[in-house]
Amino acid sequence: KAGVTQTPRYLIKTRGQQVTLSCSPISGHRSVSWYQQTPGQGLQFLFEYFSETQRNKGNFPGRFSGRQFSNSRSEMNVSTLELGDSALYLCASSPDREGDTEAFFGQGTRLTVV
Amino acid sequence: AQKVTQAQTEISVVEKEDVTLDCVYETRDTTYYLFWYKQPPSGELVFLIRRNSFDEQNEISGRYSWNFQKSTSSFNFTITASQVVDSAVYFCALSEAFMEYGNKLVFGAGTILRVKS
Numbered sequence: 001k002a003g004v005t006q007t008p009r010y011l012i013k014t015r016g017q018q019v020t021l022s023c024s025p026i027s028g029h030r031s032v033s034w035y036q037q038t039p040g041q042g043l044q045f046l047f048e049y050f051s052e053t054q055r056n057k058g059n060f061p062g063r064f065s066g067r068q069f070s071n072s073r074s075e076m077n078v079s080t081l082e083l084g085d086s087a088l089y090l091c092a093s094s095p096d097r098e099g100d101t102e103a104f105f106g107q108g109t110r111l112t113v114v
Numbered sequence: 115a116q117k118v119t120q121a122q123t124e125i126s127v128v129e130k131e132d133v134t135l136d137c138v139y140e141t142r143d144t145t146y147y148l149f150w151y152k153q154p155p156s157g158e159l160v161f162l163i164r165r166n167s168f169d170e171q172n173e174i175s176g177r178y179s180w181n182f183q184k185s186t187s188s189f190n191f192t193i194t195a196s197q198v199v200d201s202a203v204y205f206c207a208l209s210e211a212f213m214e215y216g217n218k219l220v221f222g223a224g225t226i227l228r229v230k231s
Contacts, residue, residue, distance in 0.1 A: 031217050043205065043221040056218045088157060094217045103217060105151075105159035 002027065004093050004106035012112045018079040021109045025072050025093030031055075032074040033103060034066060037088040046089075049074050078111075086113045116141045118208050120222035127196050128230050135191045135225045137206030143167075148182065148189045149207040149219065159205065165189065196229045203227070 005024040013019050025032050033056075034046040045058040049068035066076040072093075078085055088110050092103035117140040127133045139148065150162040163173065165182050173180045177194045193200055203226050207219040 033217055033219070035219075035221075042223050043219075045218050045220070048217050050217075058218070090157075090159065092159075092217075092219075102149075102161050102164055103219060104161060107156060107158040110157070 004091055004104055006089075006091050006106035006109050008109060009107065010110050010112075012114060013081050014114055015081055015083060017081050018077060019081060019111060020075050020077045021089055021091075021111070023074045023076075023091030023093075023106060025074070025091075026104055029093035029095050029104075030072055031094040032068055032072060033092045033094070034074070034076050035090045035092065036060075037090060037108070038084075038086075043090070046076065081113045083113050086111060116143075116146075116208050116210075116220045118206050118220055118222035120204075120206055120225050122225045123223070124226040124228070126228040126230065129198060130195050131229075132192060132194050133196050133227065133229075135193075135204050135206075135227065137189045137191065137222060139187050139189065139206070139208050141208060143210055145210075147209045149209070150180065150189075150191050151205045151207060153203040153205060153224070155202075162191075193227075196227075198229050198231050201227055201229045 007022045031050045033048040035043050037043045046060055047054055047066050048056040052068045063079045068074045088108045090105050090108045092105045094103045119138045146167045148165045151159040153159050170182050179192045181190045203224045205224045206222045209219050
């Protein structure tokens with residue numbers, strides 16, 4: 001079974017630009033979550049999508065948005081990039097069945113904002 | 115609010131030593147899940163274990179063991195006879211247990227484990 005796939009793996013963007021990251025969950029998983037990892041703030045929850053609907057949201061500004069498609073693939077978008085947005089962005093998929101809540105993570109997209 | 119504390123920022127051991135990584139959590143929920151993840155240099159978080167708040171039995175998996183104590187809100191992780199390949203960052207995490215609240219993991223700051231040969 002293929003794991004969680006995130007593309008691209010690395011990205012360099014300039015301040016003020018926008019960026020879109022992609023996540024393909026494990027086949028059959030309906031829940032996709034996004035996390036930001038930085039040296040200063042650690043791992044922080046961005047949002048979660050389930051059946052194309054945002055089900056949970058962390059404390060991030062509106063510049064951070066996401067969506068999920070009918071095949072469960074998800075994208076997250078960051079507009080008007082700031083230097084502080086430089087981070088490893090991790091996507092996790094979950095079966096989301098009662099009693100089966102493990103989140104499986106992709107290798108992440110490392111975003112550098114210059 | 116939920117919170118996970120991993121007080122040990124970095125631990126260095128010599129191969130074959132046993133090492134325990136501490137995790138203390140806070141939650142007002144009576145039902146929740148606790149997790150441990152390993153993050154090798156490649157970046158992905160590798161799932162190690164999930165424990166339901168109602169299941170306080172200790173668990174052993176090969177060289178790994180976990181001690182869950184609800185009375186002290188702790189979920190500690192021990193690696194027996196450590197190996198160089200165990201070198202990584204280890205994260206403890208907490209989540210609510212009900213699907214309707216969605217999947218949201220609250221992570222600790224992580225503990226860097228360095229195993230020297």
